Amino acid sequence: MGYVFDYSWLADYWGVLLKGVLVTAELTLVGATLGVSLGVACAWARSLGPRWLKPIVATYVELIRNTPFLIQLFFIFFGLPSLGVQMSEIQAALLAMVINLGAYSCEIVRAGIQATGQGQFEAGWSLGMTRFETFRYVVLIPALQKIWPALSSQIVIVMLGSAVVSQIAAEDLSFAANFIQSRTFRAFESYIVATLIYLALAILLRQLLRGVGFVLFPRRSGR
């Protein structure tokens, strides 16, 4: 029990940490925005879209939900270049996160659509709206409201899961922690600091998503 904590390295390495935090934040914000958009599009396709599209989306969703994120990341970063697609580490990391979140949020949003009564669709249609307009203006917001807590959790999971992108040398927060401990040999302290920062980011992200919910859903209760 004679371990002596030493945080003096923070003075030299805070810049590295900050850069890592910014990369993780950027990956999360851009990845979540694009990922949820993809998820909503897929949820529409799978529950209301043309018949030929449904099996394609279903295959994508099941493929992603039943394979590890790390393998998906490697496939994109190491696999795609052999098909001639070149990407930076960050681009590959972002793409992997979008594809991953797209599949999970598809199923979450779909549950919200299914929980919306048929009467809402019929009200939209009987007012002359097309099927798509009814989805867009009538069904989508109440459906999102119903599943917003689940979707928020999934986004936080993706943010935390983004730690593995350091495996392809995308310079996120966990990459920074790895880097610092390899230079300073203060592994314990490096990962304690990284852990606390992830914790803070997760709490911040949840608050942010709550705020987005308040803006998106003017009404507290959804039917």
Add this chain to the structure above:
Amino acid sequence: MSLIEITDVRKSFGANEVLKGIDLNVEPGEVIAIIGKSGSGKSTLLRCINGLETINSGSIQVAGAQLAPDELHLKALRLKVGMIFQSFNLFPHKTAGQNVMLSQMVVKKTPKPEAEAMARKMLERVGLAHKFDAYPDELSGGQQQRVAIARALAMQPMALLCDEVTSALDPELVQEVLAVVKELAAEGMTLLMVTHEMRFARDVCSRVVFMHMGRVHEIGPPAEVFGAPKTPELRQFLGAQH
């Protein structure tokens, strides 16, 4: 030419033929009550008229708009007939005013100020001008149904389909909705309403349709249908009403 022309319409759900050849012509300004036992096909008939159900054969035409399953035809038809549901179906995330504005802006591309002016006018017509900014869950059932009526009217339809519009309401709220419907009738709106309010049907309607087992079993002015029913089925049905 009649406003609504329903010709030999048949509709099955699987092997269950629910409408067995319906013929019905509705003239402009007519108020038609559709009565009949549960399961006789009343709702299905209304839902076929604005394309919420696809028919198996026959034809339906409203003011020259032909029922056909593609979105273009459906939209043209639905601009001619509005529908009021038993369960109101207001959009919960929109205020009363926004409920009335939405389809004007989305479907007719009406600019927002005009849509809003129309919404205020229609809410005023149903006596709810002061509830413009209220959300559906802040309104009583009767008020919600009146907003639903305003929402349909804002699209300026030539006819309204009403499916048991007071059945989900507490008894004390029924009259305020019926009063609005009565006023529409007086203003010359063409109405096709499924109803259990026999008194209302007798007072307001020009003709009463008695449906039985997927057919128009008897049809005529209320005095005849209620006063001198011709068929034993109608007599039995009327006898069962209190």
